[in-house]
Amino acid sequence: MRGVHAAITGLGSYLPSIEVTNAMLCEKIDSSDEWIRSRTGIRTRYWATPEETVEHMAIEAAKDAIKHAGITASEVGCVVVSTVSHLRQFPSLASGVAHGVGADDAGAFDISAGCAGFCYGLQLASGMIAAQDAQHVLVIAVERLSELVDQEDRNTSFLFGDGASAAVVSASDEPGIGPVVWGSDGSQKDTIRQSVSWADLQTDRDAWPVITMDGREVFRWAAYEMGPAAKKTLERAGVTAQDLDAFIPHQANLRITDELVKGLDLPERVVVARTITEHGNTSAVSVPLAMHQLLATGEAPAGGLALLLSFGTGLVWAGQVVRLPPAPPKAPTKAEGAIA
Amino acid sequence: MTTLETLRDIIEEVAEVPAGGITPESHFVDDLQLDSLAVVSLFVLVKRRIGVDVPDEIADQLTTVGQAVAYLEQGVVPV
Numbered sequence: 500m501r502g503v504h505a506a507i508t509g510l511g512s513y514l515p516s517i518e519v520t521n522a523m524l525c526e527k528i529d530s531s532d533e534w535i536r537s538r539t540g541i542r543t544r545y546w547a548t549p550e551e552t553v554e555h556m557a558i559e560a561a562k563d564a565i566k567h568a569g570i571t572a573s574e575v576g577c578v579v580v581s582t583v584s585h586l587r588q589f590p591s592l593a594s595g596v597a598h599g600v601g602a603d604d605a606g607a608f609d610i611s612a613g614c615a616g617f618c619y620g621l622q623l624a625s626g627m628i629a630a631q632d633a634q635h636v637l638v639i640a641v642e643r644l645s646e647l648v649d650q651e652d653r654n655t656s657f658l659f660g661d662g663a664s665a666a667v668v669s670a671s672d673e674p675g676i677g678p679v680v681w682g683s684d685g686s687q688k689d690t691i692r693q694s695v696s697w698a699d700l701q702t703d704r705d706a707w708p709v710i711t712m713d714g715r716e717v718f719r720w721a722a723y724e725m726g727p728a729a730k731k732t733l734e735r736a737g738v739t740a741q742d743l744d745a746f747i748p749h750q751a752n753l754r755i756t757d758e759l760v761k762g763l764d765l766p767e768r769v770v771v772a773r774t775i776t777e778h779g780n781t782s783a784v785s786v787p788l789a790m791h792q793l794l795a796t797g798e799a800p801a802g803g804l805a806l807l808l809s810f811g812t813g814l815v816w817a818g819q820v821v822r823l824p825p826a827p828p829k830a831p832t833k834a835e836g837a838i839a
Numbered sequence: 840m841t842t843l844e845t846l847r848d849i850i851e852e853v854a855e856v857p858a859g860g861i862t863p864e865s866h867f868v869d870d871l872q873l874d875s876l877a878v879v880s881l882f883v884l885v886k887r888r889i890g891v892d893v894p895d896e897i898a899d900q901l902t903t904v905g906q907a908v909a910y911l912e913q914g915v916v917p918v
Contacts, residue, residue: 714875715875715876715879715895716895718876718879719879719883722879722880722883723883754876758880
């Protein structure tokens with residue numbers, strides 16, 4: 500088998516505590532155990548109690564996988580969680596899981612690829628190992644679909660079960676994960692979908708989730724703890740601040756940027772992104788948006804080296820040194836005809 | 840260097856207030872014009888230089904330079 504030198508070295512799973520039979524579900528739909536078995540093959544599934552949250556199930560599965568792999572949690576370099584039933588847009592489930600298993604130094608993020616999510620996660624993990632960005636990556640799939648099921652829908656109510664399963668992917672002498680074949684067909688994006696958008700629930704403004712933030716704590720963390728992350732990023736790339744042409748941190752707050760710059764000892768000629776003044780904090784958009792702006796206006800040189808540093812809810816962070824692409828033809832501008 | 844002198848240096852750095860004009864009576868907000876983020880910076884630098892961690896809940900009660908000195912030296916918020 501062709502492949503990179505990464506392999507699955509540990510597995511762990513968690514099945515929640517409520518066993519649900521077809522007969523139990525047929526109390527709410529006009530169907531039968533025999534009909535469900537003949538159409539789907541399903542005899543039983545497990546559903547979670549309120550205490551068996553996605554985080555709880557993911558942590559339990561991950562702990563078992565770590566144990567099976569014979570490593571310690573502190574050796575995990577990144578935690579990737581695939582889920583569609585983590586009912587918060589942010590922070591990611593992965594950051595809480597990483598903390599819950601004791602992988603406190605690991606990178607952590609969620610991915611959205613529905614039922615294909617584990618194989619997507621596996622490929623990300625394999626790439627991370629091949630690039631030597633991690634020695635061990637935890638890939639976790641977790642769902643609490645019972646919460647998203649319409650128990651009166653006789654097409655779907657009996658299909659879905661809850662649970663979590665985790666794999667440790669590790670560097671290996673032999674290839675253990677082959678090249679991925681993946682794809683998408685967006686023309687079918689409505690075939691399996693969330694019935695209504697969260698936006699459709701905005702009628703109850705009091706119940707609508709909004710961003711809340713402890714601004715002082717975030718400032719303290721970002722302004723003073725991200726400096727060491729930036730320095731480590733330079734070290735890993737084998738460059739120094741003297742080699743940089745641009746510093747493009749996440750545009751969270753100008754005061755955070757100013758503190759980071761103070762700590763980095765950047766030469767005068769290094770251009771620092773301060774596009775927050777014009778765009779505000781656009782979350783993950785801010786780094787590429789600032790890069791676009793600095794290149795298009797000629798403030799940063801095409802082909803130059805830029806230190807990128809992003810951070811946010813989780814709390815999580817990631818940075819790398821990149822060689823800047825050719826300048827885009829024009830700077831980002833407000834769309835024509837948009838509502839002001 | 841005394842705690843007061845260290846604080847003066849830090850305040851000069853975070854708020855660009857000349858250290859000579861800073862007295863124990865100086866109020867962080869009213870006299871020195873520190874905003875909430877500057878106060879965070881102040882106590883981060885205090886931790887780095889003196890090693891004392893001042894949580895936000897305590898920092899909220901320390902409104903003057905003298906109160907901060909007292910807390911850093913004695914570990915209690917002066918009444």
